[in-house]
Amino acid sequence: MIELQDITKSFGDKEILKGVSAVMESGKVNLIIGASGSGKTVMMKCIVGLMTINTGKILYDQEDFTAMEEKEKKLVRQKIGMLFQGSALFDSMTVEQNVMFPLDMFSRDTLRDKKKRVMECLERVQLKDAAKKFPAEISGGMKKRVGIARAIVLNPKYLFCDEPNSGLDPQTSLLIDKLIKELTVEYNITTVINTHDMNTVMESGDHIVYMYQGKKQWEGSNKDIVFSKDQKLNDFIFASEFLREAKEMRQLDLFKDGSWRDQLKKD
Template sequence: MIEIKDIHKSFGENEVLKGISGKFEAGVTNLIIGGSGSGKTTLLKCMIGLHQPEQGSVEYDGREFTQLNFEQRIEIRKEIGMLFQGSALFDSMTVEENVMFPLNMFTEQSNSEKLDRVNFCLDRVNLEGKNKLFPAELSGGMKKRVGIARAIAMNPKYLFCDEPNSGLDPKTSIVIDELIKELTEEYNTTTIVVTHDMNSVMGIGDYIIFLHEGKKFWEGSNKEIAKTDIEELNDFVFASRFMKAAKGKF
């Protein structure tokens, strides 16, 4: 479980996060949603230590992350997998080398042990035998799956996904969503997905936090989101669906 308490973050005079709290449980798909500028990516960066909040705390299973120094944070970071927006693969590395990267950095495993883990992860995301391909040879959906394979290479307790469906067609987006949910349940991972994709919200949103103008306006499940009478949330939900429909994606 990850718990955030009263997170505040400003950049100069711009207060981006205004006291965000929430609990993200293991084994369920946790979503942070909101429009552009709502603070969701800033919140994710505070949670993984890329930003230091001025106030509040981030706890990983009771371990207070925000108060740790750089060296102390490394032990928790070893337990974190990260799927970046755009996948962020190394273009000069093969698929195999990309997935092996965190194993080279954080483990003392032998080459054969690391290769076994790479092959397991590639098989798990349905990319068996694609080891020697380079990112330029992959489709957008395949790049995302390589990104997921790299994110789970260290068998993480915590998995963060930043806009995992960005740039993907609706069919591929569903495949990625289902893979993230499947892995979350299979390994009892604490998974947090930052997204503005309403298909993801309705498909895999076990627990959802909705941010608006740096504040938490609502929390609940995808079964509850359609029943809310919060104007800001309804505006976001229906605007998102309208924009998708206007582009011919619904």
């Protein structure tokens, strides 16, 4: 679990994050959404320690990450997997070598054990046959899956994904969403995704934080979002007539679900 306690971040006179508090839960896909300039990218960079917050606290499993010495922070970072927007693979390395890179950096295992672990991860993302290929020889969707294999090779407790569906066709995007969701549940990972993809929001959003002008405007699940009365959120998520109609259809589907209807009455 990752907890943000009233964090702020400024660049000179410009305040980017304005007292944001949220909890990213383990075993769930936690999404950070919002328009460009809302602060979501800065928020993710602060969580992983690429940027230093001005005030507040960031807790990893109730340990104050912001107060740690650099040596302690390094130990936490070894538990973090990162999937970059452009996959960030090394062009001069094969798929196998790219996935092995974190093991070479942080593991003292034998080469044989490293290769075994790499093949386990490639098999999990259905890319075992591509191990000897170079990034230029595989598709964009395959590169994303290589990036996911590299991100999980060290058995991370925390997985951060920056726009994982960027540049992918809708069908491949669905496959990536499904894979990330499966891995999150399977390994009980705290997954945090920064995304603009509304399909990811509606299909994978176990927990969603909507950022608006540096503040947490709304928080809830993908089911909550369908019934939300927050106008700013609705204007952002259901911007087109098609999406507004899709929202109405989803509301009807969910309302037919007796257990969800009972929960709605409690809320």
